[in-house]
Amino acid sequence: xxSSTTSNVYIHVIEDVINKVRDEFNGGGGPGxxxxxxxxxxxxxxxxxxxxxxxxxxxxxxxxxxxxPITPNPVHDLNVPYEGTEEYETPTADLLFPPTPLQxxxxxxxQxxxxxxxQxxxxxxxQxxxxxxxxxxxxxxPTGGTPITPNEYxxxxxxxxxxxxxxxxxxxxxxxxxxxxxxxxxxxxxxxxAYVEGREESERGGPHQQTTQDFFxxxxxxxxxxxxxxxxxxxxxxxxxxAGDNLSDEMKVVLDVxxxxxxxxxxxxxxxxxxxxxxxDVLSTPNIYNYQGGVVNEDYNIVNTPMPNEMLAATPAPxxxxxxxxxxxxxxxxxxxxxxxELDEGEDLNTTHLVLAQFDKVxxxxxxxxxxxxxxxxxxxxxxxxxNKATGEFDF
Amino acid sequence: MATFExxxxxTIGMCLTETLDQMxxxxxxxxxxxxxxxxxxxxxxxxxxxxxVKSKVSIKGHLHTYRFCDNVWTFILQNAQLKSEEGxxxxxxxxxxxxxxxxxxx
Numbered sequence: 458x459x460s461s462t463t464s465n466v467y468i469h470v471i472e473d474v475i476n477k478v479r480d481e482f483n484g485g486g487g488p489g490x491x492x493x494x495x496x497x498x499x500x501x502x503x504x505x506x507x508x509x510x511x512x513x514x515x516x517x518x519x520x521x522x523x524x525x526p527i528t529p530n531p532v533h534d535l536n537v538p539y540e541g542t543e544e545y546e547t548p549t550a551d552l553l554f555p556p557t558p559l560q561x562x563x564x565x566x567x568q569x570x571x572x573x574x575x576q577x578x579x580x581x582x583x584q585x586x587x588x589x590x591x592x593x594x595x596x597x598x599p600t601g602g603t604p605i606t607p608n609e610y611x612x613x614x615x616x617x618x619x620x621x622x623x624x625x626x627x628x629x630x631x632x633x634x635x636x637x638x639x640x641x642x643x644x645x646x647x648x649x650x651a652y653v654e655g656r657e658e659s660e661r662g663g664p665h666q667q668t669t670q671d672f673f674x675x676x677x678x679x680x681x682x683x684x685x686x687x688x689x690x691x692x693x694x695x696x697x698x699x700a701g702d703n704l705s706d707e708m709k710v711v712l713d714v715x716x717x718x719x720x721x722x723x724x725x726x727x728x729x730x731x732x733x734x735x736x737x738d739v740l741s742t743p744n745i746y747n748y749q750g751g752v753v754n755e756d757y758n759i760v761n762t763p764m765p766n767e768m769l770a771a772t773p774a775p776x777x778x779x780x781x782x783x784x785x786x787x788x789x790x791x792x793x794x795x796x797x798x799e800l801d802e803g804e805d806l807n808t809t810h811l812v813l814a815q816f817d818k819v820x821x822x823x824x825x826x827x828x829x830x831x832x833x834x835x836x837x838x839x840x841x842x843x844x845n846k847a848t849g850e851f852d853f
Numbered sequence: 854m855a856t857f858e859x860x861x862x863x864t865i866g867m868c869l870t871e872t873l874d875q876m877x878x879x880x881x882x883x884x885x886x887x888x889x890x891x892x893x894x895x896x897x898x899x900x901x902x903x904x905x906v907k908s909k910v911s912i913k914g915h916l917h918t919y920r921f922c923d924n925v926w927t928f929i930l931q932n933a934q935l936k937s938e939e940g941x942x943x944x945x946x947x948x949x950x951x952x953x954x955x956x957x958x959x
Contacts, residue, residue, distance in 0.1 A: 465915040466905045467930060473897040474869075492881055496872060496890070503868035512873050536856035601929055645936050695878040787886050794926050810947040812912070812935075815954035828926070830951055832902035835910065836940045837935055841864050845938065849949070851930060 463510040463841045471500055509841050811836045814847060826851040857952045860902075869932035877882055879896040899957070910937045917946070 475497045482493040504510040814833025819826070830847040860866050873890060876882040914933030920926070928949040935942045 462906075462908070466893045466901050469892070469905055470865060470897045470901045473901065474890065474893050477893050477897065478886075481886060481889055488882060488886070492876070495881070497874060499872040499875065500869050503871060504865060507864050507868060509864040509868070600884070682926065755869070810933075810944045811862065812947060812949040812951075813863055814949065814951045815857070815957070816857075816951035817954050819921075819926055819951075826919070826953070827929075828930075830912075830949075831954055832899065833910070833951075834860060834865075834898075834902070835935060835937075836864060837944055837947065839945050842908075842910070842935075842937050842939065842940070842942075845902065845906045847910040847912055849912040849928070851912075851914055853916040 462510060463843050464509065466843055467499075467504060467510050467841075471504070508839070510758065556706060810838070812847075814844075821853075824853040825853060855957055856892060856899060857957070858891075858895055859950065859952050860895065861891065862950070863898075865900040866898070868893065910935060910940050912936075912947075912949070914947070924956060926951045 477494060479490075479493060481487055483490055484643070501510060596704065686845045812830075812833055814830040817829045817831055819828040821827075828849040829849075830849065831845060833844045833847055835842040861870060869891065873882065873887040877884050877887050911931060912930070912935050914930035916928060917931045918927070918929040920928075926949070928951075929946060930949065930957050933944050933947045935944070936945070
């Protein structure tokens with residue numbers, strides 16, 4: 458935060474510095490006006506991020522110098538973090554976006570969610586660079602994008618996945634629509650994968666798992682119907698194919714499956730209560746999936762050793778205990794983190810209250826100190842306050 | 854003209870320093886030119902505080918630590934009140950770093 462006077466002084470200083478180093482930049486061997494503009498742009502951007510400069514800078518009044526026509530550009534760069542407007546104002550972007558989702562499903566079935574994200578940034582970033590100063594602007598994009606700009610500008614290029622989706626509302630429709638279709642297609646694909654791997658798994662596994670295989674081999678066509686039996690016996694469906702990115706979808710599929718085939722009493726309680734945790738565990742530790750589905754109580758007793766499937770007997774209670782344990786762990790961890798953060802923040806705050814000044818005189822009478830300061834910058838409570846003179850009275 | 858590097862620790866100075874660091878590490882700017890910019894900032898900031906700023910401030914508090922080293926006073930105040938025309942701020946602790954103003958006029 459800064460008062461308007463502080464902000465104005467800062468703007469004045471920035472312009473003064475820029476104008477006075479212009480000769481060095483434009484002189485022989487200097488990097489030129491463009492780099493100077495970038496310097497000013499970055500500087501002002503950081504100042505606005507820090508809240509030390511208020512709002513957009515009105516350059517019309519202050520820009521009287523020779524650099525007038527040039528300096529406004531960086532200001533625009535600030536407010537519209539670089540690729541922002543260009544990206545979806547230019548027709549090329551629209552041309553580039555639609556093909557991406559169409560192409561993605563074909564090559565990268567395994568990585569389905571990622572390629573779309575990974576490929577889209579490329580055209581955007583390729584367009585972004587304005588001059589030879591690419592690396593600088595690129596470097597700045599991630600920091601610059603988020604804080605100041607409205608949602609529509611949230612740097613779509615560098616942030617993967619989540620923020621990309623969030624940025625959706627501001628994005629052109631051609632880009633937004635494509636992802637949904639192939640996201641919808643994904644669950645069936647996953648089911649197939651789970652199937653194949655399930656077979657492999659059952660082939661490796663003990664005789665009891667063969668029964669599982671028999672189940673769904675027999676009723677081969679309707680995959681979803683097959684799931685419950687398979688799931689009961691082996692319980693390994695979700696985890697096997699479970700790449701991290703597909704978690705949510707798999708979860709949904711499993712839930713659906715459970716809901717449909719929920720006749721077995723053993724299955725139901727698990728699915729209702731503790732779903733997230735056990736599945737996460739299963740996905741994260743491959744050994745567990747053998748007994749995860751069937752015998753829940755063994756999950757927390759013997760986590761590291763695979764269970765013989767004969768011992769599988771479904772009891773909901775252990776899972777709940779498991780969940781409870783997790784719940785207990787999480788609050789503790791959170792509390793610990795909070796405490797640490799608070800301490801750190803406190804220390805930071807203490808050190809960030811800062812007064813930088815020049816002293817004219819410092820005197821002491823016994824334990825009473827008096828000092829006169831001038832030309833100071835105070836950073837107090839995240840506010841910048843400038844002063845021409847200051848008097849201090851301290852008791853030691 | 855002598856200058857203080859003191860103000861580089863302020864918000865505006867830190868922002869400039871970070872910017873220059875970025876541009877130098879990105880190969881856009883030479884370190885020598887970056888230093889020139891910083892020196893110009895020292896001058897411009899000092900001049901602006903002299904000519905553009907008129908406000909006065911009073912600071913009170915418990916002096917926890919004082920130090921005078923290399924012509925720089927450092928005070929650490931506790932329970933400090935800082936009154937300016939824009940209002941009063943109270944902080945648990947504040948650090949005051951002050952260079953000798955006479956050094957600039959020499």
